[in-house]
Amino acid sequence: MGNVISSNLGYPRLGEKREWKHALEDYWSHKISQEEFVKRTKEVRLSNLKKQQELGIELIPVGDFSYYDHVLDTSFMFGVIPKRFQAKNEAHDQLDTYFSIARGTKQAIASEMTKWFNTNYHYIVPELEDFAPHLVENRPLKYYLEAKEELGIEGKPVLVGPITFLKLAKTYKEDEPESETSTCSCGHAHVLETAKCDARILQDLVDKFLPLYKQVLRELEDSGVEYVQLDEPILVTEYDQAELAVIKSTYQELQEAAPKLKIILQTYFESLTHYQEIVALPVAGIGLDFVHDFGENLAALSQYGFPKDKILAAGVIDGRNVWRSNLHAQQKLVKSIVEYAPEVELILQPSNSLLHVPVTKKNEPQLDSILLNGLSFADEKLNEIVLLTQSVQHTAPTNSLLDESKRAVDQLNQSEHRNHPEVQKELRDLKNLKNERHSIYNKRIQKQHKNLALPLLPTTTIGSFPQTQIVRQTRASWKKQEISNHEYEEFIQREIKRWIQIQEELELDVLVHGEFERTDMVEYFGQKLSGFVPTLYGWVQSYGSRAVRPPLVYGDVSFVEPITVKETVYAQSLTEKPVKGMLTAPITIINWSFVRDDIPKADVANQIGLALRKEVNHLEKAGIHIIQVDEPALREGLPLKKKRWAKYLKDAVYSFKLTTTGVKDETQIHTHMCYAEFEDIMETIRDLDADVISIETSRSQGEIIASFEEFHYDKEIGLGVYDIHSPRVPEVSEIKQNIKRALKVIPENQFWINPDCGLKTRKEEETIAALRKMVQATKEIRQEYEEKSQK
Template sequence: MTNVKTSSLGFPRIGLNREWKKSLEAYWKGKTDRETFLKEIDEQFFAALKTQLDQQIDIIPVSDFTFYDHVLDTAIMFNWIPERFKDLNDPLDTYFAMARGTKEAVSCEMTKWFNTNYHYIVPEYEKNAQYRLTKNKPLEDYKKAKTALGVETKPVILGLYTFVALAKGYETQDIKDIYQQMIPLYTQLLKELEQEGVKWVQIDEPALVTASPAEAAAAKEIYEKIKDNVSGLNVLLQTYFDSVDAYKELISFPVEGIGLDFVHDKGKNLEHLKAHGFPKDKVLAAGILDGRNIWKANLEERLDWTAELISGLGASEIWIQPSNSLLHVPVAKHPEEQLADDLINGLSFAKEKLSELTLLKEGLVSGKAAVQSQINDANEHLQALKRYGAATNTAFAEERDKLTEEDFARPTAFEERLRIQNESLGLPVLPTTTIGSFPQTAEVRSARQKWRKQEWSDEQYGSFIKEETKRWIDIQEDIGLDVLVHGEFERTDMVEYFGEKLGGFAFTKYAWVQSYGSRCVRPPVIYGDVEFKEPMTVKETVYAQSLTSKKVKGMLTGPVTILNWSFARYDLPRKEIAFQIAHALRKEVEALEKAGIQIIQVDEPALREGLPLKERDWNEYLTWAAEAFRLSTSSVQDTTQIHTHMCYSNFEDIVDTIEDLDADVITIEHSRSHGGFLDYLEQHPYLKGLGLGVYDIHSPRVPPTEEMLTIIEDALKVCPADRFWVNPDCGLKTRQPEETIAALKNMVEAAKQARDKLAQTV
């Protein structure tokens, strides 16, 4: 008889009411002292553990909880601290400086965690650095949980293979040297856990899902060397987000358990298991519930599927668990959530998913009859959800069904459009602009809350938004920006705002998810067909344009980003949902153009994050992603300039797709890449309009003019000056007004100096 246990791979850090975010930001602003901050963080650490204990989970993780980011935790733990931060003597100050930067030092690069919307801090390798184990965070967390709660937990560690794969600053030939330096440190960490009496440790190696057999063999050597010195500690080697290509190699690793994702694997992990078997002396940790979406599981189907898996496995023990860490979903259904019953009953957040696991375990151990009533309830909830979603279908779909190939392409080639737009827009060389949003101050947030609580009328709130818009139009005029924006003061979030105005979307009040650091978002819930109802941005954009003779950009979020940053329905292909959103946005683009707006930005910061992990799957996704963007933007006149924006990514992977978008101008986050993308552009020129961010907006630091001028001049070595734009990395929503104004003044001055130098060379 197979022993069945439930396991959690990781739990959200932020707390039901974002207590974690509030503690962090209060500490950063100096509103709480360090002692208070650490006390609050400890309380939140224990709250996350207790929630999992309350769901009767057998194997609970620790050390997934963090001050900022688990990859940064690993870097700090092994002294991967860049030289520019070495003059900071305080460990906590150093930690946050690497994440957020200082006045003197640029923060470490930030990028997406595999194909999710979570951002991690990129470790930086420095060849002559002295790496060492500075602290054993997993051990500290394990002891803390055991002392306070009397619970045996499973420390979670980011594996060495994945840590190096995520890092930057080294050449391929350096990898063996890095392993040679780091294996003794990982061994030391695990040896200390073993000596403490830890029973199981979870080592996360998601990078192994894309490893070739040769790469998996190199990773296996890491574990063999570690196991030579750590033999009394059970290791669960955990993979997720896709199937493991090198499955035969993986199951031969010298570990006691292997975790596989049976949700996002497209059925491949199960195929591998059936074809090659699974070691009877290892625990299979089976990811059977979707850890990245919020829909209630079909419990009957999951129970039958898992029972069949177990019957064919022949293993002495199996753990059932989510497909990945629950970091990517909200903590739990909030008692004050306001959603239709048929919708909320069909949802399952982190807490509820763990409860589903416990129910599935009972069904596996005691038989389906023991849980049949709960299964029946779940089935009814799913049927009610399906009926609720179907109720949104309208005649809008009929127009979408009549789209032809001509609707997916602009009729005029870019070079001709560029000539026409240069004449009609009258912009200077190296035009300056921002990405869209301006600081959302406490006053802005307070006004929105008063309006949402109906303490303010629509007229009061509308007047306030107009005042803020005018104030920042005047500020932009004073700074000397060439293309202005209205500031987006009416928007809480770049996806939420549009979803609230489209059919087929629902919005929660409390279902927050961490994006990066203390930044949390509430992803929309796409439960039905998407439909355009009425113009969403025209009023605010036209008002802003009426205040200035300069051009004001219309600001929209693109279809792929709306899809990737939403919890999307599971009963339609993602391509079809993207096209539905694109068709709705097309109506908005046309409404802006009709209202006289000549520059329209359709942002796609999440386009690359939706890229499948395996390169063989890229083309299908990138093809329909580009088609969706073009469907949104291709109905405009040649005189209308289409912009787009993308956030931190490995852009060289998708340059062909960026071309396929056929946008007139693309702006890209660039400053944290430390020039890496310029090296690529030197070999692979991009000849459409391009704006490379000249300063990092995720840091309170105000870069000097000279620093931004250097970035501009370096960019002009590989980018044509007649189509290069000067802009910050991203939107300025999270920054303070004073630092925003100071940084933009320096940016505009840098652009002026660059223009003067260009003029002197003519």
């Protein structure tokens, strides 16, 4: 066989103790200068590179680091700045312009943010509106030279490939002034078309951007770069022959532009679509995911082979989950790959960028020893890559270390954590459990209307309120046992009482307790259910500086005691208005956790559903008449290939209804979902049978409304009327416009008014100001309906 070397595709940006996040937020809050921000983030970046070097990785990625998002980096590198931010950029404050695109300003809304394929990472959608792309800076070259000069690392520059970048972008045009869907008051144009669905559009965009990609690659080649990684995960999704022709011509031109450069066309998250055609592209190497490919990449390799003149970059260690690999099993996988491609030069690497896992498990000594021994975070995964590479190269004795990995995995799988007899009996007995509401929607909604007596266009929020510094500090003091449980509970009650009073003053119709006791909507439930365990430093980036700490679903899941009842009932005791109970649904818990990989995810979801069903019943018995069970991550977990959709969606609906169908007709079930292309799953949304659903829509400028024009939805719904991911406070007129746009396709007696999402990350003053304007906009529209009814 050919040479075998170790590689990495990307490293977590956050830092072991979130040093990157803290620097970012300090800069935004004007606590540090731009110079200090650049200095601190450089320290994190170089530390990440040095660590990979010391771990023994031979091909170290450079340019994977970002100040916010790698897709936004690509846009900015090519001068793709939305028109509404260009005036600011002309003032030469490029870094602040960069952040404005991601976060918005008082004058302009942020660019749309959506999920990176089927992960919980969010990227900033490129807007190709009246653009003339040009190379602002060769960003990959900048970071290649930095790594070489500062650390002596001959790095592998990383760049989002042209096909992925352009198929994820959106093209815009200004509507005519008289159009009913004209540009909104903040100057954001409406979507005309996306490059995803039309080879002609894709080719037109490639023609504009290809010269820039060529220039980047030529400059890298001229500077002595040997390898470059072009990330093209879009190639594992579905695309037609016309788009394939564009892909072939694009890579032919890139190869001709820099013939001495070893371009690794990197795919991940699924099996390669059009395997034979893609592996034949004129590049030096192809990166394939052999972990999340459902065995299809290996099958294609077995059936069709692999070009002898190309490098095969094999993703053989799971880059999306935290469980230790049985290296004997992975060694067999590598041997199979070698058997099917015996003469090929081989690179061993994670299945995808390690952006999606925490940095290191060395900071988790509090964990059960069997569990800790069965974990592998980013640093440990790189160790696994090095060990596998050495075992294939026969350059070091590795047998005992491979044996150790197998023992660790076996011990965890055979432990009592994963063999709970009562939970497993409940799963077997599911066939005897009714999984439908007592009455159909049309009957129960009448009882709910009578019971709740809400006004037209009821107003509410999604659940959380700002987690201020005092909230975080008090929680930290409680965790450190610096204050007692009683003192902490009294503090939480004071916050709940204060925000119930604020909500009543704002005249919201359905209130929430604010979730001040929760660090995170998934982590909190992980702390309360058996089979979960939290980490201390298991942080991963969700978007921008937003870091989450996914719990580990390491064993069988079961209900222990009421989770949310105390706080919800206390809040309800303070007001005559209804207070919503707030839970997180099974699929979101799974998609936002690190889930055990020894049994099917559907079984884990049903275990969680059974546990949460008991919580829902406790809330109902305690007098809570509205219970919101959020599924914001349902769409993001949709498999990338449609042939796998049906089973995933069927399992998702089942686990949601397992949670929600044990209540009386009078109890109103709500749910919430985040940014997504909901037209793909409208039937699934209906099948959830929630009485009310709220959906994030504002950043996409109400694109989802088109889905409701084509699909008759007969239940109640709230389409988020302003964006909470930006500090910008919207104007009343803007909110009214968003409401009226939705009311063109959704009857007013089915429509709820709410922000896009929870308000946890916002500041208190901007939250109150925005909600006040939301309520004012609602009052004005109610008045308009009242005047119409009197005519």
